[in-house]
Amino acid sequence: MADRGFDLEDRLEALEEDDLKRALSPVDRVAERGYFAEPSGGELPVLDSEEALVFASNNYLGLTDDQRVQDAARQTAATVGTGAGASRLVTGDTMVHRDLERLLAEVKGTDRALAFSSGYAANVGTITALEPDVVFSDELNHASIVDGCRLAGTETVVYDHCDAANLRSKLEERAERVRGDDGDPDAESWLIVTDSVFSMDGTVAPLAEICDAADAFGAWVMVDEAHATGLYANGGGVVQAEGLEDRVQIQLGTLSKALASQGGYVAGSAELIECLCNDARSFVFSTGLAPPAAAAASEALHVARHGGARERLWENVAHLRDGLESMGFDVWGDSQILPVVVGDRTDAIALADGIRERGVVVPAIRPPSVPAGTSRLRVVPMATHDRDDIIACLEAFRAAGEEVGLL
Incomplete structure (x- = not known):
């Protein structure tokens, strides 16, 4: 009988040949430094004897061990329970x-x-519940x-990354196409x-320019603040920093990054939340x-709003960016995430390995996660890194840069 299963060995070999095979490497705790273990497959991992600095985490405010x-x-586990036990529409x-x-x-x-x-x-739940006729989505x-x-089965129009002018042209093209088909874009x-x-x-x-384009065509705007929640004005995100709450109909984010927990959220009108409770x-x-x-x-949201963690994070970001750029590295971005773009994937891997040998964890990101020719190291400080850690x-x-020949 024919084997109608899956050739997993060939898949893994192909990943290995293309330098794309990844493996789990446990750490003893989630913080600005920790003891890591080499990938061990299904075997019991063994932690390194040397502690490493972590500049690779989304734990931006360092609140996981606050x-x-x-x-x-702990108090909630003791008084309410460790798990919800059911869907929230049942007893959870x-x-x-x-x-x-x-x-x-x-x-x-x-x-x-x-x-x-x-x-x-x-x-996934929000987009599938809304079932929009057309989604205009940033390419990244x-x-x-x-x-x-994909799950909503909606028509998706992709616009150029962070290009509000290109978005506006895509909106206009769609409107003209519908009119040309004797349809009503407003429908x-x-x-x-x-x-x-x-x-x-x-x-x-x-976001302000995106909202301008949306207003011109009557579209709704949905913003995912996963990597911004907790870091900007009053513990909010970019929407709050730019005062766009009344122009963004749907705000999303995670609880698992700056808020040091697990889960996600959607914020919006009472009607939106009621619909999601029933249809998501x-x-x-x-x-x-x-x-x-x-x-x-x-509690992390309270700390983010009223403590000094946000200010410490942005100070560390500025210090790290200035230092990397002064060495001659090409640092992209406008946020707490500092991609050091190397270009060649082999050089990126060698640079990351050299930095790791010196007790600092920074991952090499290469294609297909990023476009060809833009392999990089994704550098992220935390609020809990001190000056000596940055240095x-x-x-x-x-x-490592000198060793690899990049400096």
Whole structure:
């Protein structure tokens, strides 16, 4: 009988040959430094004897090991439970969830917010629930946005990265096409979707210009603030920094990055949240976010709003960017994410390996995750890195760069 299964060995060999095979490398804790283990497959991992500095995490404010955040999670586990136990539409809705959503809505300047089990689920659930006729999507949007469009079966028009003029031309082309078919463009539902901060390029979307284009054509705007929530004005994102709350109909984000927890959220009008509660399959058919995760996110949001972590982060970003650029490295982006673009994938891997040998963890990102010829190291400081940590990172870059022949 023919084997109708899958040739997994060939797949793995192809990944290995193309330098694309990745492996799990456990760490003892999530913080600005830690002990890592070599990839061990299914075997018990063994931690290194030397501690390494981490400049590769989305734990931007360093709150995963903040005592206040940990205490909030511990207390909730003890009093409410470790898991929600069911979909929130059954018995998995708790006061802890409601408190988190109240705080998120307050920060985001919306009527209500809704917590999902992940940011991925929030994007997929929202797009499929809305079922827009057309989605206009930035070419570098996150995979969860791309997959949401696919699952919704919607027509997707891709516009050039962070190019509001190109977006406007795509909107005009669509309107003209519908008119040419003797249709009414106003009868279609249009949704413009963009990340606010892009995770691999560190770029920031021109949200005001995107809103201008949306207003001109009556489209709705949906902004994924995954890499911005907690880092900007009053603990909000780029939408809050630019005062666009009244012009962005749908705000999303994650709780798993700056807010040091797990899960995602959508914020918007009361009507939007009610529709998502009923129609977003990734919400309806998922067990609710674990109460300790909701409590940790609430406390992290409070710390982000009222503490000094945001200021420390941006100071570290400026110090690191200045140091890298002064050495001659090409640093992209306008955010806390600092892509050091090398170009050649082999050089990027060699540079990352050289930096790792000097006790600093910074990943090499290469195609297909990024376009050919733009292989890079994705450098991300945390608020909890001190001045000596930043200097150590810069010194590792200098020594490894000279060794590889990039400086």
